[in-house]
Amino acid sequence: MKQITRMFILVFVVCFGLIYLVDYMNKSEGYSGDNTLTIYNWGDYIDPELIKRFESETGIKVIYQTFDSNEAMMTKIKQGGTTFDISIPSEYAIDKMKAEGLLLPIDHNKLPNLKNIDPNFLGLAFDPDNKYSIPYFWGTVGIVYNPDLVGDLTFESWNDLWDEQLKNNVFLLDGAREVIGMGLNSLGYSLNDTNEEHLQEALKKLSLLTPNVKAIVGDEIKMLMANEEAAAALVWSGDAREIMDENEDLDYIVPSEGSNLWFDNIVIPSTARNIEGAHQFINFMLDPEVAAQNADYVGYSTPNDAALELLDEEVSGDERFYPDEELTSRLEVYKNLGPRMLSHYNELFLEFKMHRK
Ligand code: N2P
Numbered sequence: 001m002k003q004i005t006r007m008f009i010l011v012f013v014v015c016f017g018l019i020y021l022v023d024y025m026n027k028s029e030g031y032s033g034d035n036t037l038t039i040y041n042w043g044d045y046i047d048p049e050l051i052k053r054f055e056s057e058t059g060i061k062v063i064y065q066t067f068d069s070n071e072a073m074m075t076k077i078k079q080g081g082t083t084f085d086i087s088i089p090s091e092y093a094i095d096k097m098k099a100e101g102l103l104l105p106i107d108h109n110k111l112p113n114l115k116n117i118d119p120n121f122l123g124l125a126f127d128p129d130n131k132y133s134i135p136y137f138w139g140t141v142g143i144v145y146n147p148d149l150v151g152d153l154t155f156e157s158w159n160d161l162w163d164e165q166l167k168n169n170v171f172l173l174d175g176a177r178e179v180i181g182m183g184l185n186s187l188g189y190s191l192n193d194t195n196e197e198h199l200q201e202a203l204k205k206l207s208l209l210t211p212n213v214k215a216i217v218g219d220e221i222k223m224l225m226a227n228e229e230a231a232a233a234l235v236w237s238g239d240a241r242e243i244m245d246e247n248e249d250l251d252y253i254v255p256s257e258g259s260n261l262w263f264d265n266i267v268i269p270s271t272a273r274n275i276e277g278a279h280q281f282i283n284f285m286l287d288p289e290v291a292a293q294n295a296d297y298v299g300y301s302t303p304n305d306a307a308l309e310l311l312d313e314e315v316s317g318d319e320r321f322y323p324d325e326e327l328t329s330r331l332e333v334y335k336n337l338g339p340r341m342l343s344h345y346n347e348l349f350l351e352f353k354m355h356r357k
Contacts, residue, residue, distance in 0.1 A: 037277040038063040040073065040084040042264070043219045045137075047297035054284050060277050068218050069175060071346060077102055077269050085272040086281055091126040091263045092177070094133050095336035103132040104268040110279040113286035121303035124263060126336070133265035134282050137300035139237035140261055140323065140331060141178050142254040144244070149231035158186035158255045161232060162209055170212045171221050171233035176349035177334055178260065179206065179216075182234055185257050192335045199348060206352045213356060225250065236262075237321055238300030245299065252320050254327060261331035263303075 039051075043066040051062050065084075067073040070093035076082060078100065089097060097103050108114055114134065121135040145155050151165035161170055161182075172179055181191030183202030193199065214230050225233050226246035235243070240252035266285065268278045284290060291307035301321050302308055308316050316322060323331070337345070 035059065036061045036063055037274050037281055038065070038083050038085050039281070040065050040067060040077075040082075040087040040269070042066060042088060043068055044222075045088065045264075045298055045300075047294050049297075050285075050290055050294055053290075054281060057284070058277070058280055060274075060280070071176065071342075074102070077271055080271070082271050083273050084269050085274045085278040087267050087269050088136050088264050089133075089267060090334070091124065091265070092334040092336045092342075094265055094267060095126040096339070096342070097267070097269075098127065098132055099336070102270050104270055104272055104275065105131050106134060106268060106282065107279060111283045111286060113283050113288075116286055116288055116291070116304050116306040118303050118305040118308075121263065125333075126263075127265070133267045134286070135303035136264045136266050136285070137238065137295070137298070138261070138263045138303055139301050139321070140254050141181070141234070141236055141259050142240065142252055143232055144225055144235045144240040144250055144252045145232035146225075146228060146247075146250050148249060149228065155232070155251075155253050156256050158182055158257055160255075161212065161234070162186075163212075166212045166231055168212065168214050169231040170209070171214055171224060171230045172216045173221055173234055173236065173239075174216050174218050176346045178234060178236075179352065180345050180348055181260055181334075182206075185255070185259060188257060191258075191260055191332055192337060194337055194341050199344070203348050203352060207355050210356050216353060216356075222246070236300075238298055240299075241318075241321055242299035254320075254323065254331070256330070258330040258332060261328065261333050263333070 037060050039062055041064070051064065054060070055062055067076065070090050073087060073089060074093055074097060077084060077087065111134065117135050121138065122130055127133045143155055143161065149169065153160050153163055153165060180202060183206040184191050184193050184198065187201060187205060189198045189202065217224065221233055221235060222239050222243050224230065225243045228247070237252065244250050244252065266282050268275060272278055285294070286304065288304060288306035288310055291302050291304040292310035295302040295307060295311060319327070
């Protein structure tokens, strides 16, 4: 009898413990149970309708968080305590995350829609077999400007931004690689330059831009430019397209000295709990109709060939956003410069920002 009582108590304690454990796990921060998928994406970088559609098609509930720079995203994933199942870093960040063991391999067998991606966007240097990353969007960095507000400037060169006609009339996107890269490019250096003298020269050159800089801003740069709050801005190409959709008077150029060509790819961070759901999401985003709707919504260039065919000829044939070979040959992809040099770029950017105050 005693034994039965003991057994009964034991079963009771184990059951109670299990119930408590499951409850605790569900309540702990951002826990992705089987039926949730936690996505960590750039701001304004997906059509929210598509998240709803994914949820209703799969029964998976999406938890959505955003970041505004590769650096912020990597710090958050590295520090742990999060359960992101999906993220969308740029190429140099993917290379760095791979090296730091922050990415999980992606099973291509679970992605029948991968066939829709233009092979030119597969097998790039930062992930040669696409073992850890699948193309999402790509683009350039350049200048969006309002011809009515820029005096007699025609905008061909980065150096036009330094013109005194643009006093307090320029916005810059808030990105270390982009701003330091612009400083380097304007001097004719590579935006992957690691020579300290060149970097100091770029910083000095950027400090001369200060009188023209009205503000360094995040995603609100689109609204500000469309509302004609400044004459010109350093932007990512897709943001320029969205601004120009809102205000047709504006134009976008990639300066003649060269600029950046970037690739943002979907990854499964090592923090993932719902790996199956993450694959379902990636495959969903690779569907031609979904990818076309997304490209239309966010304004960026799609690497999805089948989606490109569904886009308006006016969009897919626009060489400002789907550059030809001549322009592409003037562009450089950011390299992973290693942790020390990447922090140095960040420090230089901070120094530039401090100098403005
Ligand atoms: C979208 C940001 C695009 C990121 N708001 C460019 N790599």
